[in-house]
Amino acid sequence: MMQACGVGRRSVGLGIAAAALAAGSGARRVQAQPAAGGAFPERPVRLIVPYPPGGPTDLVMRAFAEAAQKPLGQPIVVENRSGAAGTMGGQLLATGARPDGYTIAQMPITVLRHRFLSARPVFDPRTDFTWIIQLAGYQFGVVVRADAPWRTFQEFLDHAKANPGAIEYGSPGVGSSLHITMTQIAEMKGIDWLHVPFRGTAASTNALLGGQIAAVAGSIDAGTVGPDGPMRALVSWGAQRHRRLPDLPTLREVGIDLVSDSPYGIAGPKGMDPGVVRVLHDAFKAAIDDPGVRSLLERYDMPVLYLNSADYAAAVLRQIETEERLLARLGLRPE
Template sequence: MADAPATRRALLAAPMLLAAPALAQGAFPDRPIRLFIPWPPGASADVFLRAIADAAGRRLGQPVVPENRPGASGTLGAAALKDARPDGYTLAQLFGGVHRFVLANERASFNSLTDFTWIVQLSGSVHGIVVNADSPWRTLDDVLAAARAAPGRLTYGTLGPTSVQHMAMLDIMQRAGVELTHVPYRGGGELTTALLSKQVDVVADASGWAPLVADGRFRLLVVWGATRMPRFPDVPTLREAGIDLVVDSPYGIGGPRGMDPAVVRRLHDAFRDALEEDAVRAVMERFNLPRLYLDTAAFEAAQPASYEFERAGLRRAGLLPAGR
């Protein structure tokens, strides 16, 4: 006669074995995968993520379908992962801003350190400060001098409170001892329109402005990376302009927590290899996006330090709630 405890254990285990046949049988993916892009269409990150989603989809044998969810400083994609099934069919762009959002919002709907699977880091954003081509300001020093002469009168646009652009501008203003008035927008397209129509004096954003700088409609005053942009070699970095600050804003692809390691590996490999496609490289060159690849283990391991970096930035800016 069979041992009764052993029989009970076998019966309890049976439903667990039946619960994930697709993963166990290696069928992933057998249908399209959604990729949430937390920016409006046309932003540099949007263009890059669409290109790499297309390339990764060809490697996976199923389309990776982009879905824009702009707003909340680029964190609505992360929010969509919180309650998604961890089956690999729901992905989103993840970046340091999700930590900043959680730290600055006591009622955030997710925990950025525990609620996600950080699959692969891919690139980062090259940020800079631009003005209209007919602006009287030709350098960052010109803008800072104008701001000192009329505190609060000059306006600058970013992607919203606690966005990386806003945080960097606060840091620049503190270091330079000046005050400009912040005007938030939902995306790069709105920022471009606002500057062209002179609703704001200055825009701080990722490199979506690059084509307009190349066309002579915007003037690029300074870039925030560690080195100058090859496309605009005459434009100084913040450090060269006297502000000891580097902003590269690395980002990648993530999913809900609890994903099957085999599925994570499949997705990681597809997106990593897609970085080498000519179409993806062309987009990266167009927007001067760096290759900042990290594998799954390294991407995950980088997050606690990223979380503390964002906490320190919010504290310096006086935006960290009490108790955080």
């Protein structure tokens, strides 16, 4: 879970999320027999990915979908719905999706902040979802262009402090873990930099490469920040160093006592049949061990943080309490 975060210079309402219990464990090929009759699944399952195509989340979730559809016995069709810091999937689940298991969504931790960051929350993350499975977590960092003048994160911080308001960095949106943590770093170091929200990491990366912003806070793609890559990673935010970038220091190693390993999983609308939840859980649980999934998780330094349905729902409730206290302390609650 995200152990430390911070606020941004701007606050905007998000849109999403909620919580409800369900059961699950074991990975086997089986069809559920819902109380309403009929086997599940009998047709393709729609998986909402709340980020645009081409970014780390989209690529990883497409790999999960491809692997999970094998034990499920039906296709899993990915639908991208970007915006609102990754909360659009939760919004769609809570405002019209039927609880039949045929519409599910990837749920980042920003879903849990919705009711605390919006003056008019669409739903309550404690009650409006069926939590199916926690899969993995994001471990983030700060990336600049390969030709940027900063070779270390300390040089980047020194430049930002000496030039208030001159550094613009991109993130997936206001209220995201990336935005919050970057602002916490700024508060700790006495820095004034400008947050530029995008619809996803792919969009912010394009802006970075085009010279429109100075840095990106996001997942670190080990394939693009190497010696011959177009970007350079300055720092990672995990408790340990990036598995494929062992020379990249963590925030703690550069004197900033923060860790961000924001978890994510799969949920559906509230009121789902426990048998349907079990089938979906088992399919995605099996997908965790798929070689293609594991390769992408390693590439983007996303640790497996598996929890079954009941444990995931309980962890969500605990994290909601943590987020409420954190956002109140940082003064991000809307008036």
